[in-house]
Amino acid sequence: MDFDFPSDDDPRRIELRSWLAEHPSPTSAELHEAGLLVPHWPRPWGVEADPIHQLIIDEELKAAGVKETSVSTNPIGVGWAAPTILLAGSDWQKERFLPKIFSGEEQWCQLFSEPDSGSDLASLSTRAVRDGDEYIINGSKIWSSGAHHSEYGILIARTDPDVPKHKGISYFIIPMDIPGLTLSPIIDMTTAHSFNQTFFDDVRLPAKYLVGQEGDGWRLAKVTLANERVSLSSSGSLWGSGPSAGDLLNLVRNNGGSSDPVMRQRLANLFIESEVLRLNRLRTLSARLNGRTPGAEASVQKIMGDEHGQHVMELAKDLVGTSGMLTGSGPAGEIPRRSQRGATEVNFPRGEGSQFPEVDPLWHYGWLFAPALTLGGGTFAVQRNIVAELVLGLPRDIHGDAGMTWSEFRTRKDPS
Numbered sequence: 001m002d003f004d005f006p007s008d009d010d011p012r013r014i015e016l017r018s019w020l021a022e023h024p025s026p027t028s029a030e031l032h033e034a035g036l037l038v039p040h041w042p043r044p045w046g047v048e049a050d051p052i053h054q055l056i057i058d059e060e061l062k063a064a065g066v067k068e069t070s071v072s073t074n075p076i077g078v079g080w081a082a083p084t085i086l087l088a089g090s091d092w093q094k095e096r097f098l099p100k101i102f103s104g105e106e107q108w109c110q111l112f113s114e115p116d117s118g119s120d121l122a123s124l125s126t127r128a129v130r131d132g133d134e135y136i137i138n139g140s141k142i143w144s145s146g147a148h149h150s151e152y153g154i155l156i157a158r159t160d161p162d163v164p165k166h167k168g169i170s171y172f173i174i175p176m177d178i179p180g181l182t183l184s185p186i187i188d189m190t191t192a193h194s195f196n197q198t199f200f201d202d203v204r205l206p207a208k209y210l211v212g213q214e215g216d217g218w219r220l221a222k223v224t225l226a227n228e229r230v231s232l233s234s235s236g237s238l239w240g241s242g243p244s245a246g247d248l249l250n251l252v253r254n255n256g257g258s259s260d261p262v263m264r265q266r267l268a269n270l271f272i273e274s275e276v277l278r279l280n281r282l283r284t285l286s287a288r289l290n291g292r293t294p295g296a297e298a299s300v301q302k303i304m305g306d307e308h309g310q311h312v313m314e315l316a317k318d319l320v321g322t323s324g325m326l327t328g329s330g331p332a333g334e335i336p337r338r339s340q341r342g343a344t345e346v347n348f349p350r351g352e353g354s355q356f357p358e359v360d361p362l363w364h365y366g367w368l369f370a371p372a373l374t375l376g377g378g379t380f381a382v383q384r385n386i387v388a389e390l391v392l393g394l395p396r397d398i399h400g401d402a403g404m405t406w407s408e409f410r411t412r413k414d415p416s
Helices: 011-022 027-034 051-063 073-086 090-105 217-221 245-254 261-289 296-318 322-323 362-374 380-391 406-413
Strands: 108-111 127-131 134-141 151-156 169-175 181-187 191-208
Touching: 011 051, 027 090, 051 108, 073 090, 073 108, 073 151, 073 169, 073 217, 090 322, 134 169, 151 217, 151 362, 169 191, 169 217, 191 217, 245 261, 261 296, 296 380
Parallel strands: 108 151, 127 151
Antiparallel strands: 127 134, 134 191, 151 169, 181 191
16 A cells, blocks of 8 residues: 555645535535535536545545535435436536436436346346337336435436347436336335336337437446545445444443354454455555556455455344344444444334344344345356456356347347
């Protein structure tokens, strides 16, 4: 690692502190107007901040207690839709959608995954057929997070079935209240309604909602990977949310430690894992700050982090013995406020409403949610394939559909 944090008297810190003194509880709209929501963006959206400047902004906003902004409450809008619209959207799309994405006035969801595509997203079968000034859309999407309270979605659909599967995909903005679009809720075992299945039945979408050119959707779907903001990422065990290994270890210390040698070894291993992940995050940050694209350290972070999150939640339950089987159980004690937020909505009661009032409900919620960590956002198997092929240079998997059009691939896959 090779970087120094900017000093406390850095002029950029002083300027930002002055602005925060004038805006002690800034709204997302005010932060956006000041260019602080996406500071790495060009003006007028950002301030063209280099990586060091981005760290300054990140630290100063946290120090001032600025927590919930549209970056955290509208992550698909800010993190996925907005960069793509900036890159390839029409002037009308930029003027219409970007301001309300950043102000938080309009929520967005992602409509990418499909029931029959598995981990091979490029084989998607939702069709968008051009009909004059409209596209007629038919198909379905699954795991549509937050679609039930979103005004707009980003949709990738197949516009040309007669080219290889990656080539015939296009990228659309779609209003979630458009006729022919319906949602079916998916309730997971944490009791949260965070996901949905989305159905398109002869949806007529005006062509002005196409982003970029037809057939360029696969490239645009990956834009966000190159547009990631530099920040000091959270150590929360549930994709950056929820309690961390450090939170768990602090509770164990506060409750008198453990005399069981096997449990002590598991706690030590958990600390080692968390420290390796922390140092690896700093290696990735160091690469970004020095103008390098993170390499192997970024590729292994998701694999390590997801399995580590499962280890944290499993150990939290094992610490309390057989009572760990009961709803709401876990290690007693208060966890920091920053850790009291799950990756999805948390419906388990807190305090006197729980049969374990001294236990934060995030432990039971996290234990139920943890199996999803190694599935969502690319399964553990897919992630290992990426590391094997792109980092270790091992031979690539043989793809039987190489050189085939999507139609040919589908015919072979389903001869009926």
